[in-house]
Amino acid sequence: MLDNLTNRLSGVIKNLRGQARLTDANIQDAMREVRMALLEADVALPVVKTFISHVKERALGQEVMGSLTPGQALVGVVNEELTKLMGEKNDALNLAAVPPAIVLMAGLQGAGKTTTVGKLAKLLKETQKKKVLVVSADVYRPAAIEQLKTLAGQIGVEWFPSDGTQKPVEIARAAVDHAKRHFFDVLMVDTAGRLAIDDAMMQEIKALHASLNPIETLFVVDAMQGQDAVNTAQAFNEALPLTGVILTKMDGDARGGAALSVRHVTGKPIKFIGVGEKLTGLEPFHPERMASRILGMGDVLSLIEEVQKGIDQDEAAKMAKKLKSGKGFDLEDFKAQMQQMKNMGGMANLLEKMPGQLGQMAKGVQGAEAEKSMRRIEGIINSMTPEERRKPELLKASRKRRIAAGSGVTVQEVNRLLNQFEQTQKMMKQFSSKGGLMKMMRGMKGMLPGGM
Amino acid sequence: MFSFFKKKSAPPATPASSETPATNTTAIAEPHIADAPSTPETAVIAPVVAEAVPPKKPSWTERLKAGLSKTRDKLGKSLAGLFGGGKIDEDLYDELETVLLTADMGVDATLHLLKDVRERVSLRGLKDAAELKGALKDSLNDLIGPLEQPLDIAGRKPYVIMMAGVNGAGKTTSIGKLAKYFQSQGKSVLLAAGDTFRAAAREQLIAWGERNNVTVIAQQSGDSAAVCFDAIKAAQARGIDIVLADTAGRLPTQLHLMEEIKKVKRVIQKALPEAPHEVMLVLDANIGQNAINQVKVFDEALGLTGLILTKLDGTAKGGVIAAIAKQNPVPLRFVGVGESIDDLRPFNARDYVDALFD
Numbered sequence: 001m002l003d004n005l006t007n008r009l010s011g012v013i014k015n016l017r018g019q020a021r022l023t024d025a026n027i028q029d030a031m032r033e034v035r036m037a038l039l040e041a042d043v044a045l046p047v048v049k050t051f052i053s054h055v056k057e058r059a060l061g062q063e064v065m066g067s068l069t070p071g072q073a074l075v076g077v078v079n080e081e082l083t084k085l086m087g088e089k090n091d092a093l094n095l096a097a098v099p100p101a102i103v104l105m106a107g108l109q110g111a112g113k114t115t116t117v118g119k120l121a122k123l124l125k126e127t128q129k130k131k132v133l134v135v136s137a138d139v140y141r142p143a144a145i146e147q148l149k150t151l152a153g154q155i156g157v158e159w160f161p162s163d164g165t166q167k168p169v170e171i172a173r174a175a176v177d178h179a180k181r182h183f184f185d186v187l188m189v190d191t192a193g194r195l196a197i198d199d200a201m202m203q204e205i206k207a208l209h210a211s212l213n214p215i216e217t218l219f220v221v222d223a224m225q226g227q228d229a230v231n232t233a234q235a236f237n238e239a240l241p242l243t244g245v246i247l248t249k250m251d252g253d254a255r256g257g258a259a260l261s262v263r264h265v266t267g268k269p270i271k272f273i274g275v276g277e278k279l280t281g282l283e284p285f286h287p288e289r290m291a292s293r294i295l296g297m298g299d300v301l302s303l304i305e306e307v308q309k310g311i312d313q314d315e316a317a318k319m320a321k322k323l324k325s326g327k328g329f330d331l332e333d334f335k336a337q338m339q340q341m342k343n344m345g346g347m348a349n350l351l352e353k354m355p356g357q358l359g360q361m362a363k364g365v366q367g368a369e370a371e372k373s374m375r376r377i378e379g380i381i382n383s384m385t386p387e388e389r390r391k392p393e394l395l396k397a398s399r400k401r402r403i404a405a406g407s408g409v410t411v412q413e414v415n416r417l418l419n420q421f422e423q424t425q426k427m428m429k430q431f432s433s434k435g436g437l438m439k440m441m442r443g444m445k446g447m448l449p450g451g452m
Numbered sequence: 453m454f455s456f457f458k459k460k461s462a463p464p465a466t467p468a469s470s471e472t473p474a475t476n477t478t479a480i481a482e483p484h485i486a487d488a489p490s491t492p493e494t495a496v497i498a499p500v501v502a503e504a505v506p507p508k509k510p511s512w513t514e515r516l517k518a519g520l521s522k523t524r525d526k527l528g529k530s531l532a533g534l535f536g537g538g539k540i541d542e543d544l545y546d547e548l549e550t551v552l553l554t555a556d557m558g559v560d561a562t563l564h565l566l567k568d569v570r571e572r573v574s575l576r577g578l579k580d581a582a583e584l585k586g587a588l589k590d591s592l593n594d595l596i597g598p599l600e601q602p603l604d605i606a607g608r609k610p611y612v613i614m615m616a617g618v619n620g621a622g623k624t625t626s627i628g629k630l631a632k633y634f635q636s637q638g639k640s641v642l643l644a645a646g647d648t649f650r651a652a653a654r655e656q657l658i659a660w661g662e663r664n665n666v667t668v669i670a671q672q673s674g675d676s677a678a679v680c681f682d683a684i685k686a687a688q689a690r691g692i693d694i695v696l697a698d699t700a701g702r703l704p705t706q707l708h709l710m711e712e713i714k715k716v717k718r719v720i721q722k723a724l725p726e727a728p729h730e731v732m733l734v735l736d737a738n739i740g741q742n743a744i745n746q747v748k749v750f751d752e753a754l755g756l757t758g759l760i761l762t763k764l765d766g767t768a769k770g771g772v773i774a775a776i777a778k779q780n781p782v783p784l785r786f787v788g789v790g791e792s793i794d795d796l797r798p799f800n801a802r803d804y805v806d807a808l809f810d
Binding site for chain 1: 550622652654663708738
């Protein structure tokens with residue numbers, strides 16, 4: 001996520017670190033590089049200009065003198081300005097209204113509105129225990145209504161029927177009525193994608209907004225969007241009283257300049273980011289985290305949150321208890337651990353969020369490769385008897401041969417797995433004795449199934 | 453050649469390939485192709501189409517111009533100031549740079565164009581800022597001209613076109629429009645609903661199929677490679693001219709999905725060794741510099757033979773094609789400039805440049 005921009009900026013700043021002091025000339029160079037990097041990252045030109053001038057002004061000012069090295073000062077300034085540009089802190093969804101709290105979605109075609117409705121409904125249902133009703137007012141695109149219906153079925157929220165012959169405003173009114181009478185907490189209204197210059201369609205969504213009077217009007221933007229993000233955001237902002245922005249497709253390798261532009265142009269907070277094609281892929285947007293991430297400092301906070309979300313607490317407690325009770329960590333636990341890792345979206349996703357060097361390492365380990373070898377390890381463990389899983393020391397040549405044949409690998413691979421397991425076991429012993437997550441992280445380096 | 457295939461698969465298609473399950477799950481939505489014009493179904497559906505479409509149909513170039521008018525308004529206004537007259541100086545070039553960058557052309561292509569324009573100016577000894585416009589148009593035309601290579605479907609039957617792209621680029625919509633385009637040339641078309649992932653993608657394609665009176669091969673769930681395989685076999689059996697294979701949207705970073713789409717291509721090759729004849733990447737004009745990367749990654753995975761640039765009717769300029777022409781040229785086959793079903797047309801570089809600047 002945004003890693004190209006990170007690389008570019010860290011390259012620039014590294015150059016600057018070598019310099020003894022900040023001069024007008026070398027900061028000029030750095031700023032030109034930053035400008036190019038931001039432009040290539042699809043940050044809109046007006047935003048780039050503002051950003052550069054702010055940074056330059058501050059970098060050349062007094063603040064540089066007070067700090068340790070010019071390079072550090074510049075990193076600090078860039079970081080602060082980036083955070084400022086993206087909004088100071090994370091804004092949560094505001095649902096404080098007489099129920100139903102109505103959420104209206106708007107955006108261009110293909111931005112990801114319908115998928116986001118699904119993700120958001122799931123999030124509200126699961127984390128805030130809301131009773132959610134979804135309805136589609138997209139009467140234009142074939143099967144758009146069908147798409148929302150399918151999504152609603154997948155996440156288990158109620159879907160209000162509509163069809164292509166109705167007027168969007170009629171659909172909305174009927175849905176509000178239904179939501180009121182059945183005591184729904186939240187009503188989410190999906191709309192058709194529209195161009196900001198399509199007057200008829202913009203009038204339609206204005207009318208829709210007027211009749212719904214939603215508490216949240218969310219503008220959905222594709223993180224891959226280019227320079228035009230400024231114009232689109234401005235037009236939608238003028239037509240509708242937007243309350244927030246959702247950035248989608250953040251798991252792509254787009255440099256995500258739109259994230260930097262949109263907030264600056266609309267002045268509205270970015271509330272969520274969409275990552276991944278799964279319906280769980282919606283995360284709160286944290287500007288300060290994003291800024292440190294852009295500067296190559298990694299996103300450790302999100303990582304920790306993700307770990308907490310992915311780990312089955314009961315399972316973890318059970319394991320902790322087992323480890324404490326003095327019983328060893330066995331292959332059964334090893335497999336369970338891997339399962340947990342998978343639940344968190346796989347190795348690649350986790351590693352991506354790690355700071356600096358570890359993040360670079362994630363690139364070395366091909367995500368797909370890691371995933372593949374994890375599946376293979378599972379296969380090997382599955383070919384063992386429960387007895388063998390509990391007592392790996394039982395495994396001698398003939399058992400290994402059987403396991404290798406059973407899981408379609410070679411005996412060497414079984415051996416390699418056992419080696420890895422032993423390492424993990426050692427690590428677990430350390431972990432259960434003393435030390436925290438950091439130790440475990442360091443240990444993970446050894447656990448990476450690189451060679452397999 | 454063709455009759456050979458036909459004979460082989462004429463008995464209700466049950467290909468016994470290891471990678472494709474038997475076809476008994478295959479549902480076929482088929483509003484008979486033969487009586488296309490007179491089917492009442494189309495008559496009923498027509499008003500729905502009409503609703504999204506302004507009633508009057510201006511010519512193609514006009515529509516491209518109208519589509520790009522907002523683009524031009526912005527570009528044009530800044531250009532009017534630029535080309536209004538006066539001398540060619542450094543400030544002018546700076547402004548030109550701004551204009552090109554905000555059109556999503558990217559740093560690389562912008563620098564290239566500026567250098568090229570400078571050379572033209574000094575070669576021709578241009579002095580007046582107004583003449584700069586011509587030079588710029590020529591430069592841009594030279595850059596993106598090589599991308600103008602119309603799709604040639606002659607000589608192969610069925611001609612298999614595989615679509616790929618990121619989520620929301622407009623693949624399924626483009627397929628509908630392409631089907632219409634080929635039909636208007638008197639070709640028979642068959643659609644393969646290969647997007648088995650996104651909710652209701654299948655239904656969307658079936659709906660398009662109904663509007664176009666085109667057969668859609670779809671499966672209740674499962675594997676897009678299998679759907680494509682079935683579709684090609686069905687096309688061979690029925691003597692269809694063109695197969696359009698949809699796939700699910702995917703981001704280039706989703707490695708497992710990139711592997712999956714490679715498999716779709718392999719399975720298509722199994723069904724028909726020389727297929728797919730065309731692998732098209734659908735690009736959204738709104739997308740910025742990431743489009744270059746998309747072209748690169750999809751090209752590495754699939755060997756792209758063509759591009760479609762959609763959603764040019766917004767304020768986005770699609771200038772990224774200049775960057776693509778510079779860095780990883782792939783023929784741009786079609787551009788989409790509107791919602792209506794025949795708003796997809798072959799790309800013409802000169803028209804595009806004219807529409808952008810005049």
